[in-house]
Every structure is written in structure tokens, then in C-alpha cells.
Amino acid sequence: MIDYARPEQFGETDCRVVSDAGYSSVPIVLGRGKVTIDLAGLGARSGDLISLDLSRPFRPEGGPRDLGLMVFGVEAPSDHAMNYHKREVGLRELPLVADYTPSEMTIAVTDKCNLRCVTCYAHHGQEGDNNAGLEDFPPELIPKIRDAAMGAARIQIHGGAGEPLMARKFWDWFTLLEGNPGAKIEFNTNGLTFSSKxxxxxxxxxxxxxxxxxxxATPETYADIRGGDFARLLANMKELVRQRATSANPIRILFNMTVTKANVADAPKLVRLAHEIGVDGVELYHLNSGEAFDWSVAKNGKVFDYRDNLPENNPELIRPFIEEAIAIAAGLGLYLFVDPRFQVTLYGRANELTEKLPEYSECRAPWHWMAFEANADVKPCCMAAKPIANLKASSALEI
Ligand SMILES: C[S@@+](CC[C@H](N)C(=O)[O-])C[C@H]1O[C@@H](n2cnc3c(N)ncnc32)[C@H](O)[C@@H]1O
Incomplete structure (x- = not known):
């Protein structure tokens, strides 16, 4: 609740209003203890304004029902809500210098990896466990991200081109982000180093x-695509589920598959496996395509040809397995994410991905997203071709 005696804590925020029409979030302007709610923002019939004086306890003359509203309470805006609201304004006005911090962050904590997956643009050509020349995010620069990360709602600690748990300072990232307990932190991992500890x-x-x-979902396909010890991975996942059951942390665990011609027969089995082990769902990703994605690599006595494995080049073969996976997940009540690109490549359906390709000028990533490479380059998103800065020269907040 807002402390009425301290109007200086008021600022701009969002107001959540429950009405017959449902639950709406409208921008409100707090100034000197006065809240103004723009009813047009609520989708109300008229665009009237209602002002509530909050410099003293709220007691409207005649009672709140005269306003057609019941005010149950007013919450002080959290840093997140403030930042989110400013972001919404920023996305509309596209200022040259933003007065808010990014709501999404992608951090490549390392480029090193302990696997050599045939689908991976960075590691497929390497042999053995040679990570020479590949780097961890410079530890001395980690604190330079802190202030900019405090308003983020979503933070992806990605491996970049690598495995996040291979970063020597992997656990330091969580300590750094403790100051933002509201952030949803997530990462992809190969799970092979998930020891009990x-x-x-x-x-x-x-x-x-x-x-x-x-x-x-089988040791053979795992050896063909990823390599590594499949039995260990299964044991690690069982241990993770076991420890989660007795922990206060409800961390959500998903299994993913980047679908290719070579592994799609395992997709339905992966759904069953996820259910058996007791995790929360499965994600079926679409193999990336583009000029740079074109190679052949030998693994486990077989040759993986990238182009030959693309879903768009194998719709008839891939479609029934995806449909089976969907049916099994529905039957089991298991969450299944199917990359929307499959709608295009398997069914030829136009969707927002193909109907209109956005222009560069329509991109809004620089106004809400910040991506960090393992060499501390800063980009407006992880697809950007060029960095806009490097943390060696400035902090993320300055950037
Ligand atoms: C590059 S990996 C790095 C993180 C970690 N080492 C891992 O194995 O999850 C991140 C994700 O990208 C997926 N991936 C790998 N190659 C891909 C490709 N060519 N197209 C689309 N996704 C790919 C992986 O399956 C994984 O889920």
C-alpha cells in the first residue's frame, strides 16, 4: 500500500482495475498524491478521467460507488512495474536515450562446450574437447551488468555457442542477479554436468x-546428434526431479529437441520419457536455416548433412512424428511447445512469420532488449549483426 504521508514515492506506474469488462491494466500518472485514471485506457464507453486524491486516506464524498468504482487498495509501484511502464512509453516514443533499463536480457556466459553437436554452428567442426580460443565472459566485467539487470523481467543465461555450466563463474551470475528477485531467469543446458552437488x-x-x-530419446540417436553419455543424462534428470520434490524451489524443467530428419522419430518417445521422468514439458524447436547453415559432418559413423536434415526439405517424413508427439502430450496432459515455424515448413500455412517480413525500421529490440556475447560485446538482440558497444569501455547501464 502507498504510504500517504510520503507522496514523493509516487511516480508513473500502471494501475490494475477490475471492472465488469474484466481485468485491465491502464497507465496512471501519480503526481503530488493524485492518481488520474484515464477511462479510455480501460475501454470504457466514455473517455472520462477520474482523479483520486491520495495525499490523505481516500474518502470520496458520497462514497466510492458514486464513481462507479470500488477502490480496494492502492499498491506502491514496484521497481519492475515502474520500469515496465517506462518501457511501454519507450516502445511508443522510441527515444534516443531511454530512461529505463532492458526488460529482456540474453547473456552468453561462455562459448566453451563439452559436446560437439552436429547441428551446432560453432562446434560441429571441432574434434574432441578442444575449447582453445573460446572464452568465458570476462569475470571482471560481470559486475558491470548488475545495475542494468535490476529491472529486467526475463534473463536468459545462454551458453552463447557453448554450455553455460562450462563457465568457470557460472554460479556467480545468480549471486549477481539476486538483487532482482522478480526476474524470471532461464537457461538451456545439455544437463551432463548436473551432479548431485x-x-x-x-x-x-x-x-x-x-x-x-x-x-x-534413445542412446543411439543421442550418439548420432550430440554424443555424450545418455545414461548419465537420464540419471542426472532423475536426480534433479528427486531433489526438486523436497526443495522449496518449484523450478520448471523442460526437455528440448531441435528437430531434424535424423532425430524426429524420437520426438514422440521424448514426450513419453519426459512424462516418465516427471518433468514439466517438452519443447520441439525448428532447425535454423539460412546461408550460414550448410555443412556435412561425420559423427558416430554417420554423415549429417545439414540441408538434407531441414524440416522444409522433409515435410512428409517429419509431419506424422510431430503430430504423434502432439497427440501423446495431449493424452498425458503434458506441456508441449511446438515451434510456430513448423506451421510454415510442414503445412505451408502462412502465419505472422511469412505474411509480412518486418522492415529493419520496425524492429523494437533496441528499446527493450540487451544481449551480451561471451567477449562482452553488447548487442540490441542476439541476432544483431554488429555490436553497439563493449563492456570494457562502459557499464551496461551507460550503454
Ligand atoms: C547451442 S545450444 C547451447 C546451450 C547448451 N549447450 C545446450 O546444449 O542446450 C542452445 C540450443 O540451441 C539448439 N540448437 C543447436 N543447434 C541448432 C540449430 N542449428 N538450429 C536451431 N537450434 C539449435 C540446441 O538444441 C539448444 O537447445
């Missing part, structure tokens, strides 16, 4: 969800 550490931190990359 690492799981214990993970469950002590504020992590909303993790997505564990399987790309398979």
Missing part, C-alpha cells in the same frame, strides 16, 4: 526454468 546449488537460486537439450 550442482543440482543442490541450482535449487538454491532463483531460476524460473531450464530447458535440457536431448535432441533424442
Amino acid at each position: 550442482n543440482i543442490e546449488r541450482l535449487l538454491k537460486h532463483n531460476v524460473d526454468h531450464i530447458s535440457v537439450s536431448f535432441d533424442a
Whole structure:
């Protein structure tokens, strides 16, 4: 609740109003203890304004029903709500310098990896466990992200081109982000280093969800695509579910598969496996395509040809397995995410991805997103071709 005696804490925020029409969020302007609610923002029939004087306890003459509103309470705006509201204004006005911090952050904590997946643009060509020349995010620069991260609603601690748990300072990131307990922190991992001790550490931190990359549901397919010890991965996941059951941390656990011609037969099996192990769902990603994605690589005595494996080049083969996975998940009541790109490549359906390709000038990423590479380059999103700065020269907040 707002402390009426301290009107200086008022600022701009959102107001949540419950009406017959449902639940709405409208921008309100707080100034010197006065709240103005623009009813047009609520979708009300008239665009009247209602002002509530909050410099003293609210007692409207004649009672709140005369306003057609019941005020149950007014909450002080949280830093998140304030930042989110400013972001909404920023996305409309596109200022040269933003007065808010990013609501989404992607941080590549390392480029090192302990696997050599055939689908991975960075590591498919490497042999063995050679990570020479690949770097961790510079530890001395980690604190330079802190202030900018405090208003973020979603933070992806990605491996960049690597495995996040291979970063020497992996756990330091959670300590750094403790100042933002409202953030939803997530990461993808291959799960192979989820020892009992690492799981214990993970469950002590504020992590909303993790997505564990399987790309398979059988040891053979796993050896063809990822390599690594499938039995260990299964044991690690069982241990994670076991420890989660007795922990106060309800972390959401998902298994993912990047679908190719070579592994799609395992997609329905992965749904069953996820259910058996007791995790929360499965994600079926679409293999990226584009000029840069074109290679052939040998693994497990087989050759993986990238182009030959794309869903768009195998719609007839891939479609029944995806449909089976969907049916199994529905039957089990298990969450299943199917990448919307499959609508286009498997069914030829136009959707928002193909109906109109956005122009560069329509991109709003710089006004809400900030992405960090493992070499501390800063980009407006993880797809941006060029960095706009590097943390060596300035802090994320300055940038
Ligand atoms: C590159 S990995 C890095 C994180 C971590 N090492 C892992 O295995 O999840 C991040 C995600 O990208 C997916 N991925 C790998 N190659 C891909 C490709 N060519 N197209 C689309 N997604 C891909 C992986 O399956 C994984 O879920």
C-alpha cells in the first residue's frame, strides 16, 4: 500500500482495475498524491478521467460507488512495474536515450562446450574437447551488468555457442542477479554436468526454468546428434526431479529437441520419457536455416548433412512424428511447445512469420532488449549483426 504521508514515492506506474469488462491494466500518472485514471485506457464507453486524491486516506464524498468504482487498495509501484511502464512509453516514443533499463536480457556466459553437436554452428567442426580460443565472459566485467539487470523481467543465461555450466563463474551470475528477485531467469543446458552437488546449488537460486537439450530419446540417436553419455543424462534428470520434490524451489524443467530428419522419430518417445521422468514439458524447436547453415559432418559413423536434415526439405517424413508427439502430450496432459515455424515448413500455412517480413525500421529490440556475447560485446538482440558497444569501455547501464 502507498504510504500517504510520503507522496514523493509516487511516480508513473500502471494501475490494475477490475471492472465488469474484466481485468485491465491502464497507465496512471501519480503526481503530488493524485492518481488520474484515464477511462479510455480501460475501454470504457466514455473517455472520462477520474482523479483520486491520495495525499490523505481516500474518502470520496458520497462514497466510492458514486464513481462507479470500488477502490480496494492502492499498491506502491514496484521497481519492475515502474520500469515496465517506462518501457511501454519507450516502445511508443522510441527515444534516443531511454530512461529505463532492458526488460529482456540474453547473456552468453561462455562459448566453451563439452559436446560437439552436429547441428551446432560453432562446434560441429571441432574434434574432441578442444575449447582453445573460446572464452568465458570476462569475470571482471560481470559486475558491470548488475545495475542494468535490476529491472529486467526475463534473463536468459545462454551458453552463447557453448554450455553455460562450462563457465568457470557460472554460479556467480545468480549471486549477481539476486538483487532482482522478480526476474524470471532461464537457461538451456545439455544437463551432463548436473551432479548431485550442482543440482543442490541450482535449487538454491532463483531460476524460473531450464530447458535440457536431448535432441533424442534413445542412446543411439543421442550418439548420432550430440554424443555424450545418455545414461548419465537420464540419471542426472532423475536426480534433479528427486531433489526438486523436497526443495522449496518449484523450478520448471523442460526437455528440448531441435528437430531434424535424423532425430524426429524420437520426438514422440521424448514426450513419453519426459512424462516418465516427471518433468514439466517438452519443447520441439525448428532447425535454423539460412546461408550460414550448410555443412556435412561425420559423427558416430554417420554423415549429417545439414540441408538434407531441414524440416522444409522433409515435410512428409517429419509431419506424422510431430503430430504423434502432439497427440501423446495431449493424452498425458503434458506441456508441449511446438515451434510456430513448423506451421510454415510442414503445412505451408502462412502465419505472422511469412505474411509480412518486418522492415529493419520496425524492429523494437533496441528499446527493450540487451544481449551480451561471451567477449562482452553488447548487442540490441542476439541476432544483431554488429555490436553497439563493449563492456570494457562502459557499464551496461551507460550503454
Ligand atoms: C547451442 S545450444 C547451447 C546451450 C547448451 N549447450 C545446450 O546444449 O542446450 C542452445 C540450443 O540451441 C539448439 N540448437 C543447436 N543447434 C541448432 C540449430 N542449428 N538450429 C536451431 N537450434 C539449435 C540446441 O538444441 C539448444 O537447445
